[in-house]
Amino acid sequence: MSCKNCIEKQLKIDDLERRIEHLENQLQHQKRKEKEGFFGSSTPPSKIPVKENTNSSQENKNGGAKPGHIGKGRRAIDPGQSDRTITLNTTEHCPDCGGKLEHKGWKTRSSVDLDLQKVKKIVYNCENKWCPKCKKSVQAKPDILPRSLYGNSFIANALVMHFVHGIPAGRLEEIYGAEVTSGIFFKIFHRIAGLWEKSCENLIEEFRKQPVLHADETGWRTDGQSGYAWLFCTEKTSIFQFEQTRASSVPKKLFGPEKLSGVLVVDRYAGYNKILIRIQYCYAHLLRDVQDLEKGFDNNLEIKAFADALCPLLANAMNLHGTACTDEEYYQTSNVIKDRIIEVVESDAKHFGIRKIQEIFRKSKDRLYHWVTDRRVPAHNNLAERNFRSTVIARKISFGSQSLAGTKTRGILMTILHTARKRLLDENIEAWTKNCLDSISRNPNIYVFSLLPK
Numbered sequence: 001m002s003c004k005n006c007i008e009k010q011l012k013i014d015d016l017e018r019r020i021e022h023l024e025n026q027l028q029h030q031k032r033k034e035k036e037g038f039f040g041s042s043t044p045p046s047k048i049p050v051k052e053n054t055n056s057s058q059e060n061k062n063g064g065a066k067p068g069h070i071g072k073g074r075r076a077i078d079p080g081q082s083d084r085t086i087t088l089n090t091t092e093h094c095p096d097c098g099g100k101l102e103h104k105g106w107k108t109r110s111s112v113d114l115d116l117q118k119v120k121k122i123v124y125n126c127e128n129k130w131c132p133k134c135k136k137s138v139q140a141k142p143d144i145l146p147r148s149l150y151g152n153s154f155i156a157n158a159l160v161m162h163f164v165h166g167i168p169a170g171r172l173e174e175i176y177g178a179e180v181t182s183g184i185f186f187k188i189f190h191r192i193a194g195l196w197e198k199s200c201e202n203l204i205e206e207f208r209k210q211p212v213l214h215a216d217e218t219g220w221r222t223d224g225q226s227g228y229a230w231l232f233c234t235e236k237t238s239i240f241q242f243e244q245t246r247a248s249s250v251p252k253k254l255f256g257p258e259k260l261s262g263v264l265v266v267d268r269y270a271g272y273n274k275i276l277i278r279i280q281y282c283y284a285h286l287l288r289d290v291q292d293l294e295k296g297f298d299n300n301l302e303i304k305a306f307a308d309a310l311c312p313l314l315a316n317a318m319n320l321h322g323t324a325c326t327d328e329e330y331y332q333t334s335n336v337i338k339d340r341i342i343e344v345v346e347s348d349a350k351h352f353g354i355r356k357i358q359e360i361f362r363k364s365k366d367r368l369y370h371w372v373t374d375r376r377v378p379a380h381n382n383l384a385e386r387n388f389r390s391t392v393i394a395r396k397i398s399f400g401s402q403s404l405a406g407t408k409t410r411g412i413l414m415t416i417l418h419t420a421r422k423r424l425l426d427e428n429i430e431a432w433t434k435n436c437l438d439s440i441s442r443n444p445n446i447y448v449f450s451l452l453p454k
Contacts (some may be wrong), residue, residue: 021352028296077110119154119176143438145191152437155188160430162189163413164421166394186406193409195440196416199449203239203415204254210234211262212376215272216384217246218392221400222407229395230254233387238418240391242407248274263370263377265384268360280370282381286360287314293353306354309344313337314379317371321378334372387418416452423453 079085094101128139144151158176161167162185167175169182207213213234220229220242227244232254243250248271255264259276266272267285294307317337320330345361361368371379391414401407421429436451 018352025296025353032292032296076108077112079108117157117175119180122151141441143441145437145441146444148191150184150188152434152441155192155437156430156433158185158188159192159413159417159433163410163417164390164429166390166397168398186409189409189413190405192437193412195448196412199452200239200412200415202449203237203419203452207232207234207237207239208256208260209262210237211374212265212378213262213277214265214381214384214387215251216266216381216388217269217271218388218395220391220395220407223401223403227400227407229388229391231384231388231391233384235383236419236422238387238415238422240411240414240418242401242411246271248272251275263374265378265381267381268364278370279367280377280379281364281367283314283318283379284381286357287311287318289357290314293357297351297353300351302349302351303354306344306349306351310341310357313341313344317341317379321371321375321380327375330375331372338369338372390418420453 090101092101093099124142126140126142128137130137145155148155154176158172161172161175162169169185172185173180173182213232215230215232217228217230220227222242222244225244227242228246228250230241230243230250232239232241232251239254241250241254251272252274255275255277257276263278263280264272264275265280265282267282272279290307290310294303297303317334320334320337323330325333341361345358347358349355349358370377401410417429417433420432424432432453436448439446439451440448
């Protein structure tokens with residue numbers, strides 16, 4: 001039987017070992033933060049304090065494409081597919097000796113060029129006629145919004161450049177000329193947003209009925225104050241909302257009080273927990289956590305074995321969604337991957353870091369395996385990440401919005417334009433925007449939501 005002193009010594013040793021493990025974890029985290037930045041592996045490349053030199057062994061020493069790659073270089077333009085054909089005639093006499101030149105055929109030269117964009121001032125002479133029978137006046141009207149100085153082509157181009165391509169209003173002012181100031185653009189944007197505001201509500205109702213939904217959020221400043229940009233999307237819809245808070249009240253309001261039948265793919269942010277919908281956690285974030293743990297304890301054999309077992313399974317689960325296979329093959333493979341993941345996360349572990357990750361899988365079983373039983377549900381949130389890219393770029397360029405009215409306008413117009421862009425097949429987004437404005441100009445009472453592509 002162990003003596004009392006021995007038991008006390010062992011308890012003290014166990015306590016010291018836990019403290020040493022905790023301190024080593026903190027030390028490794030601090031070292032990684034100094035090397036990789038504040039957010040570890042999630043730190044943007046532009047904010048990494050120290051960047052490693054390129055490994056010379058990874059460079060293509062010969063340059064160019066890999067051996068066997070079929071090139072897609074520049075090719076001559078087919079005359080039948082050209083937008084314009086210009087005939088150039090040479091002189092009648094030789095520039096050197098002055099002799100008369102003889103015709104020897106033609107040689108084609110292809111070129112891709114651009115007509116300079118220029119604002120044009122247009123005056124419309126609108127004919128006015130009188131009907132003697134019904135005593136009414138009939139007047140020709142151009143396709144321009146009521147009481148608008150600027151034409152629909154101009155407005156459509158400005159909307160797409162600013163809210164789709166992320167061109168700042170100041171840069172638009174330089175492009176269009178000094179006569180069109182940034183203040184004019186903002187007035188135009190607010191007016192167009194008012195036309196589409198009700199349609200956003202219809203779009204939210206349509207969004208709630210979809211089987212697979214995605215959500216994400218990122219920082220967005222308004223009038224110098226920190227806030228957040230929220231994105232709720234599917235393959236055919238993008239809903240943007242700019243709020244001053246990251247609280248759960250934002251997604252709760254959008255998803256409504258009733259329980260929805262779909263599956264929402266998100267990261268593990270707790271703000272989505274109060275929504276009445278099934279949730280699928282993104283495996284990319286879990287994979288990153290495991291990789292960060294391995295980097296923090298690169299000499300620990302237990303952690304290395306755990307990462308070597310779990311990382312490929314998480315990667316395979318994410319890649320399975322895009323694999324071309326039959327439903328039977330998909331569900332058979334997905335169940336095998338799930339069983340192996342459960343086997344790894346249910347195994348005994350000594351290290352605190354491993355147990356912490358295992359605890360996520362054990363406590364969130366109902367939020368980790370919807371991709372196994374429904375092929376439409378991915379094990380990653382890449383759709384939201386990709387759809388948010390233009391917003392992140394706009395934030396870096398413009399540093400956010402100038403007012404709350406500006407954030408509301410941005411949310412409405414980005415929702416409409418990015419949704420339409422997803423749904424258009426062959427039509428250009430700018431051409432579609434102009435056609436919508438033309439339709440509203442001809443009939444101000446038109447049901448605007450019907451103009452969105454289905």
